[in-house]
Amino acid sequence: MFDVQSVLKDLTTAVDETDRLVADLTDEQWARETPAPGWTITQQVAHLSFIFRLAGTAAADPDGFRAMTAEAAKDFNGAVNAALNAYPLADPRAVLDRWRSERADCVEALAAVPPDRPVPWLVNPLPPAVLGCAGIMETFAHGQDIADALGVRREPAAWLRHLVGFAVLTRDFGYLSRGLTPPAEPFRFELTGPSGEEWRHGPEDAAERITGPAHDFCLLVTRRRHRDDLALTATGPVADHWLGIAQAYRGPAGAGRTPGQFAHLDG
Secondary structure, three states: OOOHHHHHHHHHHHHHHHHHHHOOOOHHHHOOEOOOOOOEHHHHHHHHHHHHHHHHHHHHOHHHHHHHOOOOOOOHHHHHHHHHOOOOOOOHHHHHHHHHHHHHHHHHHHHHOOOOOOEOOOOOOEOHHHHHHHHHHHHHHHHHHHHHHHOOOOOOOOOHHHHHHHHHHOOOHHHHOOOOOOOOOOEEEEEEOOOOOEEEEOOOOOOEEEEEEHHHHHHHHOOOOOHHHOOOEEEOHHHHHHHHHOOOOOOOOOOOOOOOOOHHHHO
């Protein structure tokens, strides 16, 4: 489903775009609160750095990764928050430099893994291409928080194709995070990319369907916009329910965003 070299090229593009959002920020801007409660822009970048360090270690040093994540298995959110304290949050430029270094190491480590060899991860081992797609998802989600805090409107990007594919692969996460049984029937996804091409996934004859702009779909599955503010259409009751619970990451869904919260940016 995913070609690792293509994924890593898009991951590099995604992180470079997010880097440009923060490269010239003032100290006041670095300290600005984002829509994620309790997280400043500095903390968002530190979190991305931590995620890339985890993925790079998983690819290059599986035993070291298992040692790093032993505590995370007991309390992942607590481990993530604790990890932020290892970063020099009082020095945003140092945080940015560290992210640049750790993401470069991560891409290099994933590129060195044979495509058919799974990489250990937080729940189940993942192929390196899929782990790279998870990095794209993280970069998009936290990059959106940063853009929203800065009042910047991001344009749809071609690299979102891999986030779309990842969200299709992880369709059931929204059910699992809420203790619900995922439906047995597959969905059909027909999503329009930024240049007008359609990214299609799932059986053509599926009764349950999701259609609309790919960028809106990515905002939905990362829970950075409320479904009411997105031009997505569900055909079928199961697909319609899914639009309200969709998420492309494991663990608690979080509060999400409220209808109209970003009308000043999206209108």
